Amino acid sequence: MKFELLHTDGAARRGRIAFPRGVVETPAFMPVGTYGTVKAVDPGQLLASGSQIILGNTFHLMLRPGVEVIRAHGGLHEFMGWHGPLLTDSGGFQVWSLKSLRKLDEEGVEFRSPVDGDLVRLTPESSITVQHHLDADVVMVLDECTAYPIAEDDARTSMELSMRWAARSRERFDALKGVDSAAALFGIVQGGIYPSLRHASMAGLGEIGFDGYAVGGLAVGESESERLAVLEALEPAMPRERPRYLMGVGTPQDLIRAVARGMDIFDCVIPTRHARNGQLFTHNGKINIRNGRYRNDTSPVDPACSCSTCRGYSRAYIRHLQHCNEILGSTLATVHNLHYYHTLMAEMRDAIEKGRFDEFASRQAEHGKGADRRP
Amino acid sequence: MKFELLHTDGAARRGRIAFPRGVVETPAFMPVGTYGTVKAVDPGQLLASGSQIILGNTFHLMLRPGVEVIRAHGGLHEFMGWHGPLLTDSGGFQVWSLKSLRKLDEEGVEFRSPVDGDLVRLTPESSITVQHHLDADVVMVLDECTAYPIAEDDARTSMELSMRWAARSRERFDALKGVDSAAALFGIVQGGIYPSLRHASMAGLGEIGFDGYAVGGLAVGESESERLAVLEALEPAMPRERPRYLMGVGTPQDLIRAVARGMDIFDCVIPTRHARNGQLFTHNGKINIRNGRYRNDTSPVDPACSCSTCRGYSRAYIRHLQHCNEILGSTLATVHNLHYYHTLMAEMRDAIEKGRFDEFASRQAEHGKGADRRP
Numbered sequence: 199m200k201f202e203l204l205h206t207d208g209a210a211r212r213g214r215i216a217f218p219r220g221v222v223e224t225p226a227f228m229p230v231g232t233y234g235t236v237k238a239v240d241p242g243q244l245l246a247s248g249s250q251i252i253l254g255n256t257f258h259l260m261l262r263p264g265v266e267v268i269r270a271h272g273g274l275h276e277f278m279g280w281h282g283p284l285l286t287d288s289g290g291f292q293v294w295s296l297k298s299l300r301k302l303d304e305e306g307v308e309f310r311s312p313v314d315g316d317l318v319r320l321t322p323e324s325s326i327t328v329q330h331h332l333d334a335d336v337v338m339v340l341d342e343c344t345a346y347p348i349a350e351d352d353a354r355t356s357m358e359l360s361m362r363w364a365a366r367s368r369e370r371f372d373a374l375k376g377v378d379s380a381a382a383l384f385g386i387v388q389g390g391i392y393p394s395l396r397h398a399s400m401a402g403l404g405e406i407g408f409d410g411y412a413v414g415g416l417a418v419g420e421s422e423s424e425r426l427a428v429l430e431a432l433e434p435a436m437p438r439e440r441p442r443y444l445m446g447v448g449t450p451q452d453l454i455r456a457v458a459r460g461m462d463i464f465d466c467v468i469p470t471r472h473a474r475n476g477q478l479f480t481h482n483g484k485i486n487i488r489n490g491r492y493r494n495d496t497s498p499v500d501p502a503c504s505c506s507t508c509r510g511y512s513r514a515y516i517r518h519l520q521h522c523n524e525i526l527g528s529t530l531a532t533v534h535n536l537h538y539y540h541t542l543m544a545e546m547r548d549a550i551e552k553g554r555f556d557e558f559a560s561r562q563a564e565h566g567k568g569a570d571r572r573p
Numbered sequence: 574m575k576f577e578l579l580h581t582d583g584a585a586r587r588g589r590i591a592f593p594r595g596v597v598e599t600p601a602f603m604p605v606g607t608y609g610t611v612k613a614v615d616p617g618q619l620l621a622s623g624s625q626i627i628l629g630n631t632f633h634l635m636l637r638p639g640v641e642v643i644r645a646h647g648g649l650h651e652f653m654g655w656h657g658p659l660l661t662d663s664g665g666f667q668v669w670s671l672k673s674l675r676k677l678d679e680e681g682v683e684f685r686s687p688v689d690g691d692l693v694r695l696t697p698e699s700s701i702t703v704q705h706h707l708d709a710d711v712v713m714v715l716d717e718c719t720a721y722p723i724a725e726d727d728a729r730t731s732m733e734l735s736m737r738w739a740a741r742s743r744e745r746f747d748a749l750k751g752v753d754s755a756a757a758l759f760g761i762v763q764g765g766i767y768p769s770l771r772h773a774s775m776a777g778l779g780e781i782g783f784d785g786y787a788v789g790g791l792a793v794g795e796s797e798s799e800r801l802a803v804l805e806a807l808e809p810a811m812p813r814e815r816p817r818y819l820m821g822v823g824t825p826q827d828l829i830r831a832v833a834r835g836m837d838i839f840d841c842v843i844p845t846r847h848a849r850n851g852q853l854f855t856h857n858g859k860i861n862i863r864n865g866r867y868r869n870d871t872s873p874v875d876p877a878c879s880c881s882t883c884r885g886y887s888r889a890y891i892r893h894l895q896h897c898n899e900i901l902g903s904t905l906a907t908v909h910n911l912h913y914y915h916t917l918m919a920e921m922r923d924a925i926e927k928g929r930f931d932e933f934a935s936r937q938a939e940h941g942k943g944a945d946r947r948p
Contacts, residue, residue: 234890235894235899235900238901240901263868263889263893267893270889271871277887279886279890494642514652518638521638524608524610525900525903528900
């Protein structure tokens with residue numbers, strides 16, 4: 199993996215990550231492919247929507263179909279037919295979400311599979327090994343996602359555990375991959391909403407040394423101002439020459455604000471999940487396509503959009519499909535929302551190159567106030 | 574619409590139906606697009622699977638989204654983005670399936686909408702008018718689907734009602750379309766399992782005169798030998814120079830046996846519905862892709878198949894997707910099953926051209942015995 203920082207505009211960054219499997223122009227959004235598929239679309243539709251890199255969920259894939267099945271196919275790319283870059287998470291976030299089903303200690307975390315009730319153990323070493331077998335282009339360290347709200351002492355204890363796990367993750371990655379590996383390993387900054395802990399986490403990870411740095415433990419219940427304050431405090435301490443990944447974020451406005459604070463790559467289920475629920479993004483804000491006002495509306499979802507959904511189908515048609523629970527209604531909506539997100543990222547890249555990112559961000563804040571309320 | 578009979582081999586026919594919107598090589602299979610979408614696939618995938626013409630359900634589309642919505646789009650082709658030929662049924666079969674919700678008299682049939690409980694009236698005239706607004710390339714007369722089993726006298730009464738409705742359908746079609754219409758109107762032969770009634774029905778429809786003749790009232794519970802006996806008795810009475818449509822049939826073996834008895838076009842939900850339930854057709858018979866034996870199977874669904882599903886994905890992947898209720902699992906399976914059906918039709922066309930249809934049919938009967946039982 200090779201990262202180039204091409205332009206900056208304030209803290210906003212325009213970069214490029216080159217993988218053997220393809221190039222990712224940043225800022226970039228990664229659709230989430232939980233079970234070896236980005237829900238409702240195929241790899242051709244992903245490419246056509248502008249996807250450059252997608253995310254696979256180690257936790258889910260470990261449970262179904264199991265890593266051995268994917269390994270038998272030569273990895274996740276071959277299994278799912280996506281031949282571009284793939285980032286896999288460590289599984290830690292999903293284990294953390296299980297809460298009552300888990301038991302955490304120094305060694306790792308043990309949980310009951312929500313699929314079949316089996317006892318499953320995840321350690322830094324086993325997570326890296328699984329991601330190695332999945333043949334991910336970007337591997338994530340196993341961390342503990344710090345809860346919110348949390349006292350500073352507890353946030354420190356949690357961050358320090360994540361740091362020891364990060365070192366063990368690095369060690370296992372290097373042992374499996376060798377120094378010439380084309381795959382990248384990303385560390386994850388934790389520390390809750392406490393700037394000094396975030397700095398300590400960044401410094402500790404920097405000493406171990408990673409190919410990129412993720413910001414974890416956000417979008418877990420904190421307010422937007424708390425989240426932005428963390429990014430603003432942390433950003434100057436993050437190395438310029440490495441990609442920065444803000445995990446699990448967010449809405450279009452969240453992405454713009456995070457890019458303004460120096461973040462490069464993102465993942466979130468919002469565009470795909472919203473699509474299946476009829477929430478579609480447009481240049482005039484989000485609309486609920488199931489609303490009765492679209493019953494007879496022959497215009498495209500977003501007249502300013504060039505995606506195949508907007509070129510081929512009307513609002514009334516997509517509304518009809520979703521009312522009838524037709525699969526194609528999810529597919530067409532997903533294609534559109536992903537195209538919207540990827541277009542937004544491309545517009546941000548362009549604005550940064552032109553030194554007009556602030557202007558772009560203000561204009562977007564104006565436009566994004568929601569078209570549903572308009573006549 | 575223009576029909577040419579290109580070859581015959583015994584009773585089997587190789588033909589061509591030319592519509593302004595495209596050519597249909599027969600024997601041909603029509604995927605069913607109930608609610609303005611063939612479930613789980615888009616028009617591009619339909620074309621790639623070999624679909625030449627698809628079927629829309631007037632009954633369902635009348636209720637959702639309503640004919641006015643489709644009319645506002647300029648017709649069903651524009652609404653759903655399918656620009657090839659479209660056949661619409663009359664809605665009669667679905668009303669017949671409602672049983673308890675309907676009331677039938679000379680004028681037409683009244684029923685409670687299963688969507689919202691509204692009282693809806695369907696007459697020969699209103700069915701033709703709706704199909705006209707849908708802009709169907711092939712319009713079907715409204716008929717009463719005769720039940721099975723039924724006494725001969727009752728079958729006659731029902732057939733005679735259908736005949737009067739056929740005349741009224743013809744009249745309304747001509748009034749709406751004029752004599753130069755590019756759209757075709759098909760009559761529907763009824764008469765249960767009684768050869769003399771089938772002959773009387775055919776003769777009566779022939780006197781009215783239609784662009785094509787469908788065989789209705791089959792695949793409603795009768796035995797296969799009864800169904801084939803009807804076709805054998807009826808076929809010599811059907812005009813050679815018109816396409817013949819066997820409604821609602823069937824499995825691959827059903828199609829082969831019906832082509833052997835002079836039928837040209839077919840529709841059925843089997844390939845699409847089976848796909849979503851994990852039943853996939855292969856050159857070695859039908860398999861249940863959800864079976865545990867495919868868990869780790871990296872081979873394609875059917876090694877002899879050239880569809881995009883078989884070129885890009887493994888049995889294990891499709892099994893995994895269907896186990897996780899992933900939408901893509903339905904899409905990939907549907908693409909495959911439709912490709913299988915359309916390939917079967919193409920093979921039949923080829924066999925008829927070569928005068929080897931019997932040989933082809935025997936070979937298929939051997940192969941189609943089910944791969945699930947094999948190791």
